[in-house]
Amino acid sequence: AQRVTQPEKLLSVFKGAPVELKCNYSYSGSPELFWYVQYSRQRLQLLLRHISRESIKGFTADLNKGETSFHLKKPFAQEEDSAMYYCALSASSNTGKLIFGQGTTLQVKP
Amino acid sequence: SQTIHQWPATLVQPVGSPLSLECTVEGTSNPNLYWYRQAAGRGLQLLFYSVGIGQISSEVPQNLSASRPQDRQFILSSKKLLLSDSGFYLCAWKAGGELTTGNTIYFGEGSWLTVV
Numbered sequence: 001a002q003r004v005t006q007p008e009k010l011l012s013v014f015k016g017a018p019v020e021l022k023c024n025y026s027y028s029g030s031p032e033l034f035w036y037v038q039y040s041r042q043r044l045q046l047l048l049r050h051i052s053r054e055s056i057k058g059f060t061a062d063l064n065k066g067e068t069s070f071h072l073k074k075p076f077a078q079e080e081d082s083a084m085y086y087c088a089l090s091a092s093s094n095t096g097k098l099i100f101g102q103g104t105t106l107q108v109k110p
Numbered sequence: 111s112q113t114i115h116q117w118p119a120t121l122v123q124p125v126g127s128p129l130s131l132e133c134t135v136e137g138t139s140n141p142n143l144y145w146y147r148q149a150a151g152r153g154l155q156l157l158f159y160s161v162g163i164g165q166i167s168s169e170v171p172q173n174l175s176a177s178r179p180q181d182r183q184f185i186l187s188s189k190k191l192l193l194s195d196s197g198f199y200l201c202a203w204k205a206g207g208e209l210t211t212g213n214t215i216y217f218g219e220g221s222w223l224t225v226v
Contacts, residue, residue: 004153006153043217043218043219043220044154044200044217044220045216045217046214046215046216049214086153086154088154095142095159095161095167096142096144096159096204096215097144097156097159097169098144098154098156098215099156100146100153100154100155100156101153102152102153103153103154
């Protein structure tokens with residue numbers, strides 16, 4: 001079965017501290033993985049995707065097929081990073097369906 | 111540029127009443143369209159998706175239905191709401207017809223439904 005697990009509902013760190021939001025997936029095929037972010041009072045938006053191997057707003061995420069993980073990392077958290085983060089798996093290329101994890105709220109304290 | 115509109119933003123409905131949430135996309139044609147729900151304490155759950163006019167796929171059995179009467183219009187409905195239908199509903203779209211990897215899905219602003 002296809003599943004995305006984000007074990008932490010809430011992650012609270014101080015400004016300047018490293019951040020790692022965990023994401024594990026279960027998928028029998030070749031996965032396409034994404035991180036979406038929802039800032040307060042804004043719509044859900046794409047943060048980054050594994051296929052692009054990009055760094056957005058200082059965040060990176062590496063797909064580890066051996067551990068079936070796609071953890072989101074940032075070396076130094078900023079207060080503006082406070083938001084809800086969702087890890088998502090694309091189950092089918094042509095329909096574009098996304099399977100989401102339960103989300104992790106990141107709270108960056110000053 | 112492409113935009114997605116979803117309404118109403120907030121509504122409070124009594125149990126047993128009907129529901130209609132509407133979503134339209136502008137600036138693209140033949141998009142894939144999706145309805146997601148975020149219930150309290152749970153993640154985003156895909157309810158329906160559509161790859162074309164009149165083509166609706168349901169992901170989970172439920173009290174809701176979806177329709178796509180026009181290419182860029184997606185409607186979420188219910189004939190009789192249940193308390194368990196309360197939640198945050200998100201419409202989303204993706205450029206259709208692509209078989210390449212890297213599916214970027216764009217979301218509307220969401221609709222808060224409270225069934226009382």
